[in-house]
Amino acid sequence: MHQIASSSVDWNALREDFPILRERAHGHPLIYFDSAATSQKPRPVIDALRHYYEHENANVHRGLHELSSRATEAYERSRQRVAKYLNAASADEVVFTRGTTESINLVAHAWGGKFLRTGDVVLLTEMEHHSNLVPWQLLAERMGARLRFVPVRDDGRLALDQLPSLLTPEVKLFAFTHISNSLGTINPVAELCQKARAVGTLTLVDAAQSAGHSPINVQELGCDFLAFSGHKMCGPTGIGALYGRGEILDSMPPWHGGGEMIVSVTLEKSAFKKAPHRFEAGTPNIAGAIGLAAAVDYIERIGRPAIFEHDAHLARYAAERLAELPGMRILGPTDERGALVGFVMEAAHPHDLTTFADQYGLAMRGGHHCNQPLMRRFGVPGTTRASFYFYNTIEEIDRMIEILRAAVRFFS
Ligand SMILES: Cc1ncc(COP(=O)(O)O)c(C=O)c1O
Numbered sequence: 001m002h003q004i005a006s007s008s009v010d011w012n013a014l015r016e017d018f019p020i021l022r023e024r025a026h027g028h029p030l031i032y033f034d035s036a037a038t039s040q041k042p043r044p045v046i047d048a049l050r051h052y053y054e055h056e057n058a059n060v061h062r063g064l065h066e067l068s069s070r071a072t073e074a075y076e077r078s079r080q081r082v083a084k085y086l087n088a089a090s091a092d093e094v095v096f097t098r099g100t101t102e103s104i105n106l107v108a109h110a111w112g113g114k115f116l117r118t119g120d121v122v123l124l125t126e127m128e129h130h131s132n133l134v135p136w137q138l139l140a141e142r143m144g145a146r147l148r149f150v151p152v153r154d155d156g157r158l159a160l161d162q163l164p165s166l167l168t169p170e171v172k173l174f175a176f177t178h179i180s181n182s183l184g185t186i187n188p189v190a191e192l193c194q195k196a197r198a199v200g201t202l203t204l205v206d207a208a209q210s211a212g213h214s215p216i217n218v219q220e221l222g223c224d225f226l227a228f229s230g231h232k233m234c235g236p237t238g239i240g241a242l243y244g245r246g247e248i249l250d251s252m253p254p255w256h257g258g259g260e261m262i263v264s265v266t267l268e269k270s271a272f273k274k275a276p277h278r279f280e281a282g283t284p285n286i287a288g289a290i291g292l293a294a295a296v297d298y299i300e301r302i303g304r305p306a307i308f309e310h311d312a313h314l315a316r317y318a319a320e321r322l323a324e325l326p327g328m329r330i331l332g333p334t335d336e337r338g339a340l341v342g343f344v345m346e347a348a349h350p351h352d353l354t355t356f357a358d359q360y361g362l363a364m365r366g367g368h369h370c371n372q373p374l375m376r377r378f379g380v381p382g383t384t385r386a387s388f389y390f391y392n393t394i395e396e397i398d399r400m401i402e403i404l405r406a407a408v409r410f411f412s
Contacts, residue, residue, distance in 0.1 A: 007306035014302065015391050017042040028361025031396045036181055036209060036340050036387030037365055038231045041295075045234055048294035052287045060286055061260055061277075075286050078293035079276070085296045086226065086243050087217040093249060095276040096289050099240035100208040101131040103227030104175070106242055106279060107204055108135040109255040111225075116172055118144035123166060123174040123201070125150040125158055126377055129181055130370040132206045136175065150176070152377055156183040156332035163195060171201045175225075178216075179209035182371045182383060184315060184337035186210075193222040202248065208232055212295075212389075213311055213339050215304040218243050230288065235295035239288030242279075249275035256281040307390045311339035314388040314397060321401045326408060331378060340387035342369070345404070347411035350382040356410065357384075360403045 015021050018040045023030045032040060052074065058067035060075045076091070083091040097103045116122070122136045126149050140147050148166055151159040158176075167174065174196045179186050193203045204225040207216060212233025218226055225248075229240040244252075254261055254272050258281035263271040272278040299307065318341045322328055327346030345353055354366030367382045368375045375382055386400060 007303070007309060009302055009306050009310070009390075011310060011390060011393070014042075015393075017044070017298075018391050019043065019046075021391060025361040025363065026359050031362045031392075031399060033386040033388060033392065033396070033400065034363045034365050035389040035392075036232070036385065038237065039212060039234050039389050040391065041236070042234055042298050044298050045236070045291050045294045049236060049287050049291045052290045056290075057287075059283055071286055074290050075284070078289040081293040081296050082241050085216075085300070087219050088243055089219065090246060092274070092276055093218075093243055093246050095242040095244065095249070095279045096284055097227075097240050097242050097279075098238050098285070099229035099231065100129075100206060100227045101135075101229075103225075103240060103242035104132055104204065104206065105135045106255055107173075107225050107227075107244070108139040110252040110279065111202075111248070112136075112139040112143065112145075112173075113255075114251075114253055116143045116145050119170065120145045121148050121168075121171045122146075123148045123150065123171045125176045125187075126152040127156075127158070127180045127183060127185065127371070127374050128175070128177055129206065129208065130372070131208070132175055132177060132204075133373070145172075152183075152185075152374065155334075156180070156185045158185070158187060160188075167195060167199055167201065169199055169201075171196075171199065173202045173204060175204035175206065177206040177209070179213070179338035180332070180371075180374075181209050181340070182342045182369045182374055182385065183332035184340045184342070185333055186336055186338055189221045189223065193224075197222060209338055209340075212299060212307075213304070214308040224248055230292040230295060233295055234298055236288045236291040239285045239292050241292075244275070246275070249279075252279075254278045254281065258282045260284070302390065310390050311388050312337065314392055314394070315339050315341055317394060318386055318388070318397045318400070321397060322404070325401070325404055329380075331380075331383060339389065340385055342383035342385045344380050344383050345408065345411075347408055350384045352411070353384050353404075353407055356407045357400075357403050360406075362400055362403050364400075 056070040058071040060072040080091045083094045196203045202224040205223045207228040211228035224245045226243040231237040261278045261281040329344045331342045350366035365385045
């Protein structure tokens with residue numbers, strides 16, 4: 001029997017915090033292996049949203065009444081909480097957004113629109129989620145800039161030996177994922193940021209798959225931007241953040257115009273607030289920010305090093321057990337991986353396999369995972385992805401293997 005890691009956390013007790021885990025699907029106990037798409041939400045986060053709407057709901061930054069003060073205070077406290085979670089130098093370096101996708105689009109519009117010139121290069125990797133690819137394609141087209149890509153090796157790691165010829169002075173920004181959402185590869189963020197800095201290139205880290213699973217210290221990593229989504233780390237949907245190094249955020253123009261982000265407006269012209277408020281036009285997702293702060297508190301009570309160890313253990317165990325099945329191809333590094341395993345079973349298309357598993361209450365994801373170029377790179381139409389979080393168990397993985405064995409029989 002596999003024991004999970006050395007930490008003293010009672011992982012089974014934590015499951016009780018997630019009401020949805022008691023659901024049944026197609027008559028079977030739910031096994032939720034789709035946390036890379038979105039995580040489930042613990043009671044303290046659900047309670048924080050409810051508390052906000054029952055006791056604090058008002059618009060922020062504009063009302064001169066008690067409720068508005070409460071809402072503004074709670075919203076700005078949430079910003080401070082997120083800043084501390086990332087070890088940002090100041091809460092002014094945290095912009096609330098709808099999530100990773102919007103954070104990256106913000107940088108592409110506001111930074112890219114001002115600083116990118118014809119012939120400049122944005123360096124990406126072949127393993128980027130469409131969210132960290134399409135905004136740069138649009139920007140490159142608009143500005144006459146070029147995109148370049150760090151290739152992915154057969155073992156799912158970046159071909160870093162090619163970096164010297166790719167990371168040249170024309171590269172103005174290097175944007176890459178911390179953990180691949182299809183391969184589970186964990187990229188060496190600090191090393192990549194340091195190499196970029198050495199040639200005067202800014203860096204953007206897509207932390208969608210890491211922010212809720214592993215410690216993140218933006219000052220130690222040395223990144224200029226970092227983007228993440230609340231919903232993948234126990235928080236509500238529709239909220240996330242962009243970390244931006246203070247002096248860079250201050251140099252960027254707004255990207256959306258409207259209320260909340262101005263100091264003064266005449267019919268002809270407006271003056272804008274400083275960062276981060278100049279990037280938050282309109283009424284923000286106040287409840288979302290408060291829910292995100294509750295998620296951060298919840299995760300911090302467990303401890304990110306323990307979560308990382310737990311999730312990595314589950315992913316390694318799942319990869320080992322999957323390899324026992326006939327006709328199984330597992331993508332991504334074999335030794336160290338984030339909290340997910342992507343695989344292809346010879347006998348069945350990923351969509352068919354995922355639909356089969358669903359009949360047994362096993363929720364996985366089948367398809368290209370917003371990684372079409374990466375799927376092409378590996379010559380597969382898509383994969384089935386089992387992704388884990390701290391509320392998953394070894395027993396659930398054993399059950400997954402039983403279900404997949406039945407699938408092998410069914411599809412062969
Ligand atoms: C690596 C990665 N980047 C970006 C995103 C986009 O996140 P969101 O849809 O929350 O903006 C995802 C979501 O799956 C992801 O896995």
